[in-house]
Amino acid sequence: MSVENLKAYIESGVLELYVLGDLSPQEALQVQEIAIKHQEVREELAAIESAMEKFAMQNAIQPSASVETKLFEKLGISLDEQTEPVLIPSLPQETKIVQLEPNDGKIKTLRYALVACVALLVISTAALFITYSKLTDAHDQIASLNLDKQKFAGIVSKLEYSNQGLSNLVEMNDSKEWATIKMQGQAISPQSKMNVYWNKKNKSVLINYLAMDLPKADAQHEYQLWAMVNGKPVSLGVFGKTDSTSKEALLKMQTIQEAQAFAVTLEPMGGSVNPTMEKLTVMGGV
């Protein structure tokens, strides 16, 4: 290529287009071939490139930092590693997102139910306490009623006892068969008195706890009834304390065919063979 032709070639603007990448591959190849041969073309190209590069440098705009991050992520290059390229296996961390079931309404309902349950529990507890205190009152009342009942039952049994004794007395007084021997208090107990009922037909002897007034005997002693037969005392048996809780007001003693008098002495438990005369409590003749 002649010098004139070369100058015309340079001035045609084809080198600028080459640098701007605005040539077809064939045209570009031609530029390269000529550039290899001609120093002037190479220099011209270098000058154009340099100008374009400086132009670009001075028109530089800093892109946002995220571009760099995304770029190296995409290429799998770690930004921190300065010496070795570490290939990050580009496995996207798939965090499993579990969709909450749309059961807000259900939760709301359950919440209301819970509140209702708590309220019910409170009411129930209160009711339970009221009922419990009422029950305690009722128990107390039952206990006191029981006491009353026992008291009345005692009274009733005492009354029955008295009534029985009294009716027996009345019967025996009316009957001609029974003789009533009234025994009077002796030296050790002048206030004492007691009746003995002696059947003239079958000779049986009865005493009535209601028809006696004797001093209270202690635990080691009891009273013994004697019949005086021709001046000799005959034991008719022992009997308990005057305040005996025995149901029977009447107590049947041993029978005696004949007797002139009856007497009661205080004897050791079980009775004695002969009466202790110092302890003669009551005595009465037939």
Place this chain on the structure above:
Amino acid sequence: MTALKKSTLTEPELVLALQSKDSTVLKTLYSMYSPALYGVISRIITHTELAEDVLQETFVKIWQSAEYYDNTKGRLFTWMMNIARNLSIDKLRSKDFKNSLKNQDIENNVSFVDEQNKVTFNPDVLGIKQLVENLKPDLQAVLDLVYYKGFTHVEAAEKLDLPLGTVKTRIRLAIIELRRNFN
């Protein structure tokens, strides 16, 4: 120009490292040239998000096709700039870009339009802009189309209704003007 100071690597060293797939050099390359390339891209694509997408695509392509770079055909920056320009022009003509224009909601339109007309207050750029604007109007027109709008010189000739030769000459004169200012 500050970006250049960040690395002491010469261009042949950069190329060698890049072609041997040394990932650290890609970081160096990114910090050195991403603002310049982003400047080129955002002249063509004014929409920030799309321009950033193209910048990313540009570096992906630089990384993946480094082996095809031939230093006898031109400087590394020229090669990278042309990748950026070509990807920008592709994006500009893609369905993707057209859709992004169409799909703007009415309420988003205002901000989108603002984005489109965003003024970047880069003092360096302001100076150069002034320089380019001081070009004769006929030179300004072709440089605008070819450099800023991503037109080929053939398209620019059609657009300006000028002979192809005239367009080529005017591009050359405009670049000579730039060279004069830098040298």
